[in-house]
Amino acid sequence: MAESSTRTVERALSLLAIVCDQGSATLGHCARAADLPASTALRLLRTLEGSGFVRKDDDGNYRPGSRIIQLGAQSLSNESLVSLSRESMEALVAETGESVYLSVEGHGGTAIYIAMIEGTHSVRHTNWVGRTIPLSESAAGRVLHNDVPAAGYVVVERGIEADVTAIAAPIRSETKVVAALSLVIPSYRVAEHDIDRYGHQLALAAEVVSSGLGRSTISA
Amino acid sequence: MAESSTRTVERALSLLAIVCDQGSATLGHCARAADLPASTALRLLRTLEGSGFVRKDDDGNYRPGSRIIQLGAQSLSNESLVSLSRESMEALVAETGESVYLSVEGHGGTAIYIAMIEGTHSVRHTNWVGRTIPLSESAAGRVLHNDVPAAGYVVVERGIEADVTAIAAPIRSETKVVAALSLVIPSYRVAEHDIDRYGHQLALAAEVVSSGLGRSTISA
């Protein structure tokens, strides 16, 4: 990708992200967070507002607009990986009872959860669809980084969340890791032999998804 | 809202919407759809790509990027109306067995579904969260337009979808309609007296949500 870019657009997108991250923000806050003069930020926010990406509430705070929700949900539902993984994810939940996530590489050294099927236990992982996690400290992140041991899955205990154990396996398309399938389990519920068993089930499920993606067969 | 706006940003946002609507689009298609010269569209798409809002796949097509998914999901989960309505929506599903939606006014004369709880029947409505519907032809749209009869709910049979009956009721904050709660039911499963019963249950549930929003008490 060449260097050419458009400063004005970058500034507007930066303001959009600030509003979405904060949930609710004043003009002054947006301007400071984006390091822009107030009048510049106002004009750009006005443009975002006119296009429906942000809205101004009765208190004068800027909030995310319906357009960002619409395009986000639309893009998520059109993501073919989500539909291709649905069946395997549901089977995994049925086998393990634990919550299953699908994640892909996100922006700026992150992984982003793009689908989840909740486990069947009373105590399970809170829905994190749309959230990002650092590539460097998560099981899914390690998988997306192609850092997968011979066992075929990665285990991270006490990574992002202290009381959670995450196991992840790679989904490949033509030998390239394109997504990670992971189990996210409260640590109190997982013993050493569980990890081995779950890991294998996970790697198998990821294999099934991969085979639907035109994965090259590597000769044994 | 004043007229001042930023053409460059509008153009970029328009391209973003085109990519998300199409799911996958070539540079040429984006340029034509946005009525821009190809070199202008290329530069703006490059900017969107650099910020993670779109990505370019191996075939050279532009697709939604992780950033739009992330910000969309984040904004949706931060929407207080969704959490405030959760309990009433779940109770409605438990009482009726049908799918329940929460919608708000969207962009450009639309309503947008922002939350859904699936019904318990085998045959139920496909998840439409994030989708928009026209204000003018839907039950939710009529409610958001403040066009609610004295019964307290709106019924639309064969509106957006030919084989679906939708019943909607208003959620108010300080007498102003801020959202619509609706039941979406396959028409074969709904009889005349069902509509009356469901409508009342719906209006009551919407009332409960409204009371949590600082609704003014109108003296009887």
Place this chain on the structure above:
DNA sequence: AAACTCTTGCCATCTAGTGAAATACGTATT
């Protein structure tokens, strides 16, 4: 190989975007 279509890079041009300063507004204090 030729023709066609799509993508990408370049750069002279100019207008669209900028931001400092002034003004307006709302709230709190004296």
Place this chain on the structure above:
DNA sequence: AATACGTATTTCACTAGATGGCAAGAGTTT
């Protein structure tokens, strides 16, 4: 009531950032 303060909004001279036509490159089809 007057003043102070912080935030939001407006104004407009200025310039640099965005533009888009055109040529070249790349890919596909005949």
